[in-house]
Amino acid sequence: MIAKKAGVSRGTIDRVLHNRPNVNSEKRQKVLDILKEMDYAPNFAARALALKVKDIKIAALLPNWTGYFKEEVLRGIEDATQELRNYNIDILLERCKTEQPQECIKKIDALIAKGIRGIAICAKDTISIQKKLFSIVQAGIPVVTFNSDISHSGRLCFVGMDLIKEGRIGAELMSKILPAKGRTLIVCGNLEFYAHKSRVQGFCDRFQELGRQPNTYTVVETNNEHETTRQRVSEYLAGKEDIKGIYMANESVAGCVEAIKQSHIAKKIPLVCHDASSSHIDFLREGIVDFVIEQNMYRQGLEPLKMIADLLIEGKRPEKDIDYSRIHIVCAENID
Numbered sequence: 001m002i003a004k005k006a007g008v009s010r011g012t013i014d015r016v017l018h019n020r021p022n023v024n025s026e027k028r029q030k031v032l033d034i035l036k037e038m039d040y041a042p043n044f045a046a047r048a049l050a051l052k053v054k055d056i057k058i059a060a061l062l063p064n065w066t067g068y069f070k071e072e073v074l075r076g077i078e079d080a081t082q083e084l085r086n087y088n089i090d091i092l093l094e095r096c097k098t099e100q101p102q103e104c105i106k107k108i109d110a111l112i113a114k115g116i117r118g119i120a121i122c123a124k125d126t127i128s129i130q131k132k133l134f135s136i137v138q139a140g141i142p143v144v145t146f147n148s149d150i151s152h153s154g155r156l157c158f159v160g161m162d163l164i165k166e167g168r169i170g171a172e173l174m175s176k177i178l179p180a181k182g183r184t185l186i187v188c189g190n191l192e193f194y195a196h197k198s199r200v201q202g203f204c205d206r207f208q209e210l211g212r213q214p215n216t217y218t219v220v221e222t223n224n225e226h227e228t229t230r231q232r233v234s235e236y237l238a239g240k241e242d243i244k245g246i247y248m249a250n251e252s253v254a255g256c257v258e259a260i261k262q263s264h265i266a267k268k269i270p271l272v273c274h275d276a277s278s279s280h281i282d283f284l285r286e287g288i289v290d291f292v293i294e295q296n297m298y299r300q301g302l303e304p305l306k307m308i309a310d311l312l313i314e315g316k317r318p319e320k321d322i323d324y325s326r327i328h329i330v331c332a333e334n335i336d
Contacts, residue, residue: 057116059093
């Protein structure tokens with residue numbers, strides 16, 4: 001009906017609807033005007049039926065997260081699963097048990113063998129994983145990264161936070177509460193994760209802009225492990241370095257808090273961390289954490305799967321190749 005009214009072919013209508021090339025500007029504008037006049041909106045369910053879509057499989061591959069990260073992302077994935085089930089789209093969920101790139105690649109291969117048509121993934125930014133993802137993108141399987149981006153992967157979009165800005169905000173906050181003298185301990189999980197690397201980079205860049213030289217801070221990796229974090233922070237607090245502030249760029253904040261309490265340091269140590277989990281909120285109330293930089297983990301579970309579904313069913317690509325969530329700062333006064 002639209003094609004007849006516009007005096008063009010149905011193929012032209014399809015190209016305009018999906019913003020594809022090979023339509024001259026005059027015809028494109030004419031079709032757009034008619035669509036607006038008719039208040040036309042594509043019907044997602046009808047489109048799926050028209051294409052005889054049956055049992056499309058989309059995968060979500062997570063790292064070895066626990067606690068808050070896992071719970072919030074799984075909540076988003078579950079809501080996406082429920083929504084997309086109406087359109088004959090199944091979500092296959094896989095989780096890595098280690099941080100080894102080889103395990104991640106094996107999981108990807110296993111998912112491909114199950115016939116997935118797209119994958120949402122959070123993994124290390126290593127050359128082997130980059131190459132694996134790039135190869136499946138070339139084979140026609142779209143990839144959306146979330147939480148921690150993967151460079152040179154050919155991915156469709158990254159959904160998460162502006163990680164460098166998160167780190168810069170962490171440095172800004174720390175500079176306001178840190179004594180003029182003394183070192184800052186920067187604790188991250190693993191610098192092979194783009195997220196941790198970017199946060200640390202942003203923090204260090206802003207810290208130097210604020211006059212804190214590289215010899216006034218130390219970066220330590222703890223692999224997101226509670227006990228490793230507790231031990232390393234304890235070592236630095238008991239060592240020769242005069243640690244006056246701690247920036248936690250990873251998730252093992254409880255291990256850091258335990259180390260601080262066991263150290264019996266007389267003065268309060270300024271502590272800035274990420275993610276408003278229930279335990280971190282308790283630390284805010286207790287006064288041991290000063291600021292929490294929050295990210296929307298639920299959205300990171302939900303949006304990547306919906307983006308892939310939009311592409312597979314509607315041919316609709318994300319408007320941008322990076323989809324940042326808003327950054328929120330939580331302190332003891334705005335917990336509720």
